[in-house]
Amino acid sequence: MERMAVLYATKTKQSKKLAEAIGSAFKVKVKNIKENPTLHDIVLLFIVGSIYG
Secondary structure, three states: OOOEEEEEOOOOOHHHHHHHHHHHHHOOOEEEHHHOOOOOOOOEEEEEOOOOO
């Protein structure tokens, strides 16, 4: 799907692994949110991050 994006933020690389699994399932390139990716015409957005408590 062209109008789909998968972004992730991680400290321990676990969220990156999950984001890559989602990206490979939908054949979408995964991007780190710290790199400030530009998003244009996105219909479906996955944001993967962990919860620290």
